[in-house]
Amino acid sequence: MPMLSVSFIGILLRFILGGTAVAVASLIAKRVGGVFGGIFAAFPVVFLAALLTIRWDHSGYDLIRQSIVLSQGALIGMAINIVCALAAGVLVARQGWKRGLTLSVLGWFLVSFSISYMVFIV
Secondary structure (H helix, E strand, O other): OOOOOOOHHHHHHHHHHHHHHHHHHHHHHHHOOHHHHHHHHOOOHHHHHHHHHHHHHOOHHHHHHHHHHHHHHHHHHHHHHHHHHHHHHHHHHHHOHHHHHHHHHHHHHHHHHHHHHHHHOO
16 A cells, blocks of 8 residues: 655655755765766665654554555665666767656656556556
């Protein structure tokens, strides 16, 4: 069962942690280099924030079950992100940054939507 409701504190924590992670990754990339910054950009801060905040939305056995579901979804999402990053590297080099990025994000969306459809609908 997907998490349909999220508390205000959960949204706020995700916003703060996610924004901070993006800013830090950008600063690291600017100072040290793109590859190292990219490693930090892949830090799973949104997952960690979601995991921290489900405590406000769930308790007891439901909290444990939701943590497991969230972790399983995160594994799938991270695998899709790896494929998207590889596709972006290839497509940006061949198609230019605008078209390459657009195609890789569209591919990410299609794969993510397809997997979500198979998991939640079928």
